[in-house]
Amino acid sequence: MDLDTVRTFVAAADAGQFQEAAAELAVTQQAVSKRIAALERQLGVRLFTRTARGARLTIDGQAFLPHARELLRVAERAVASVRTGRRPLRVDVIASRVAPSGLMRGFHQAHPEIDLDVLMLFDVETAVAAIRSGAIDASFRAVAAPGRPLPEDIESVRVLDEPLQLLTGPGHVLAGARSVPLARLAGHRIWMPGIVPGTEWAAYYDDLVAEFGLTIEATGPNFGSDALLDTVADTPALATFMGEHTRLVWPAGHGLRRIPVTDPTPVYPHSLLWHRDNPHPALAALRAHLATTTSGHDTAGTWTPDWVIPRTG
Amino acid sequence: MDLDTVRTFVAAADAGQFQEAAAELAVTQQAVSKRIAALERQLGVRLFTRTARGARLTIDGQAFLPHARELLRVAERAVASVRTGRRPLRVDVIASRVAPSGLMRGFHQAHPEIDLDVLMLFDVETAVAAIRSGAIDASFRAVAAPGRPLPEDIESVRVLDEPLQLLTGPGHVLAGARSVPLARLAGHRIWMPGIVPGTEWAAYYDDLVAEFGLTIEATGPNFGSDALLDTVADTPALATFMGEHTRLVWPAGHGLRRIPVTDPTPVYPHSLLWHRDNPHPALAALRAHLATTTSGHDTAGTWTPDWVIPRTG
DNA sequence: CGCCGTCCACAACCCATGGTTGTGTCCGTA
DNA sequence: TACGGACACAACCATGGGTTGTGGACGGCG
Structure with a gap:
């Protein structure tokens, strides 16, 4: 046609x-x-x-x-969406199961008149290059990856420290726990398909593994959230991490449990990155929206990698 | 492209x-x-x-x-939408400012999985012919128009008796009234653009005019609801009828007033029409939905034309 | 009642679009 | 360095969709 x-x-x-x-x-x-x-x-x-x-x-x-x-x-x-000049705001979000895509949903609901394009780039370096080239307008990422400070034409602001929770099926040995200390997870199989080696997301979990002796399996193809949830629900020996703010839609009856992790609580630090000189009006709206909807978290009892820049807000 | x-x-x-x-x-x-x-x-x-x-x-x-x-x-x-066989449910609604399109919105929200096509035919006769030919699946209409009984292969059920209200701008002489008796409207200009002569909708208002001596102007082109509302809001001498259940979206600050009409309250009788043998599964769903969401109204103190078939539910 | 104007369909023609085959180029790899 | 895989370019050709020209149907009007 x-x-x-x-x-x-x-x-x-x-x-x-x-x-x-x-x-x-x-x-x-x-x-x-x-x-x-x-x-x-x-x-x-x-x-x-x-x-x-x-x-x-x-x-x-x-x-x-x-x-x-x-x-x-x-x-x-x-x-x-691809026209140069007054095109929709292009925002890169880190893949799956963490908060930024939810933040963008909230922004879209608050500003339905603003056209958005949400995409998922490879890693923070790709995102920064894309921001500098003008190909995208903003990116939610954890900054900075180890040993790679941000260029000075890139601005960033921490928008959300998202606590990670354990997600298990009903048959998991920890399924009944109200919360679980991080150290108790040593020896349990934690499955995180979709983490691509070399990204700052992988670096985060590498540090978590190294510091607390966890067993995180990133292997296997990533068939998407639905398949992951199905597998976790059906496999008693398997658990996965998931952001506390991530709203999942899964069929009723799966019996999935969210279990807070403590002592310390690993939190994933989401920052918004953008170019100093980007004049896109919707970018200002996004920053304003995030400033009003996100608030600081108590950092006591939480863990983030050393290389994460400290909170400034 | x-x-x-x-x-x-x-x-x-x-x-x-x-x-x-x-x-x-x-x-x-x-x-x-x-x-x-x-x-x-x-x-x-x-x-x-x-x-x-x-x-x-x-x-x-x-x-x-x-x-x-x-x-x-x-x-x-x-x-x-035009494929024969398992196509979306096609429903005809009477034009503008009355309840059926709102009913269809409610049905769509209750059953988002059902594909719908909502269209507006000329009059009840066209609608009946379209139903018999299979071109549409159902129609919201006032039945039967005077002197034209429904064919026996067409079934109908009264789904909503919708009271009509007066809609005025802030400068109208009745703008401050909490309600107004129907007889008090004699002499006032009531503007109903979009009523097409020869339709059952026109017949309804003809009867209303004849019985209570109103002055209803159906003349002038129909530029849509927005234009109508603008005009009514700005013209102190003008008012219009609008269904009580019709939710309007208009810019804030218009100062439009809804004024209930009493002694008697004119109500518009919406019936759903469909073909006895129509097997479309979504049609059954629509009838079931309407049965649960619509309820009988007290007919005391209300007015409908003589030719309207009496309520059976 | 017949003429005319309006509007759409059909026919003939023609060019541009988009398909195929054949070939070239680039790049990763053995 | 040679090979294989994957995409691009060139040449060719059929189809599609455009134009002009014309005819038919319908409604209005003298």
């Missing part, structure tokens, strides 16, 4: 006649007639009843019309 | 290489290469970085991908 054809259909429906639609679209009446005929042939239904004074929508045409309009709207947004 | 091109882009993004995408789409690798190149030229950005082992999405490509998927989803729904 060709969007020009759909546009023609909408124009003809609005005009009530092919002639006028043709004039609007700067083609001949015959071209409009052909396009509509082709669309009707493709859909297998008649969209217009032709009369001597124009063309009226059939019932099928009336049913199709709002879908056609929606199609054009979506197409416009799709084109806008 | 051609949807086949978009489909090709998505296939290539999913496959990670053009070859495999080409095989899936049953075209040659060169065709895929050309399509992607054309799309990139059209959008003005590079979507893939070509390597010796495939093609990876650029950041622009990543931003575009979800929009592309959405485009394909919408296109599929658009086609489904």
Whole structure:
């Protein structure tokens, strides 16, 4: 299906006649007639009843019309998503099971008028390069990765220290615990598929493993959250980490348990990164939104890697 | 933009290489290469970085991908909307400012999984013909129009008796009234653009005018609800009728007032019509939904035209 | 009642688009 | 260095969709 054809259909429906639609679209009446005929042939239904004074929508045409309009709207947004200059705000979020995508959902609800594109880059270095090149506007990341200070044209602000919780199935030995000390996790299998070696996310868990002697398995393909949750729910010996603020949608009856981790509580430090000179108005809105919705956490009894920059807010 | 091109882009993004995408789409690798190149030229950005082992999405490509998927989803729904056999439920609602479209919104929220197409036909006769031909599945109408009993293959059930209220701007002489007797409206200008002569809706107001000596102006083009509300808000001498259950969205500060009408309260009788033999499963769901959400109203002190069939529920 | 104007459909023609095959280039790897 | 895999470019060709020209249907009007 060709969007020009759909546009023609909408124009003809609005005009009530092919002639006028043709004039609007700067083609001949015959071209409009052909396009509509082709669309009707493709859909297998008649969209217009032709009369001597124009063309009226059939019932099928009336049913199709709002879908056609929606199609054009979506197409416009799709084109806008890659248009340079006044394009949607592009924000990189770290992959899966932590808070930033939830923060972006909240921002979208608070500012539904702001067009957003949320994507997931490889690591903080890629994100910083993308920010400097202007390819993206902001990134939620843990900064700085070990030994790599941020360039001075990149600004950052800590927006959320997210405590990690243990997620287990109902058959897990810790399933009944109200909370579990971090040291008690030594020896348990903790599965974190989707962590890519070389990223700052992997560095975080590497430090956690080294300091507390945990067993974290990042191996295996990442089939997505649903598959992970299914596996964890069904495997008594398996658990995984998950951000406290992450809202999961899973089928009822899985019996999944969230168990707070203590002494200390590992927290993942989310910062927002952006370019000093980025003028995108929605970026200012995002920063303002995050400033109002996120608050400082008590750092007592929590753990973050040494290389994480200290909280400034 | 051609949807086949978009489909090709998505296939290539999913496959990670053009070859495999080409095989899936049953075209040659060169065709895929050309399509992607054309799309990139059209959008003005590079979507893939070509390597010796495939093609990876650029950041622009990543931003575009979800929009592309959405485009394909919408296109599929658009086609489904006119496909015979297992198509979305098609429901006709009477035009503007009365309850049925609100009822359909409620149904959609209760059953988001059911695909709906809501359209507005000319009058109850058109609707009945459309139901009998299978072009639509159900219709909200006032039945029966005077002198035209329903055919026996059409079933109907009264779903809502909607009281009409007066809507005025802040400068209207009745703006401060808590309620107004119907007889007091004689002499006031009541504006109802969009009422098409010959429809059962017009018949309703004709009877109302004849019985209580109102002055209802249906003249003038109907520029939509927004324009109507603007005009009513700004014109002290003008008022309009509006269903009590109609939720309007209008800019704050218009100062519009809803004033209940009494002695008697005119109510508009909405019935759902459908074909006796229509097997569409969503139709049963709609009837069940309406049965639970709508309740009988006290008919004391209300007015409906003589020709309206009496309530059976 | 017949003429005319309006609007859409059909026919013939033609060019651009988009497909195929054949070949070149790049790059990672053995 | 040679090979294989993957994408791009070139040449060719069929189809699609555009234009012009024309005919038919319908409604308005003299």
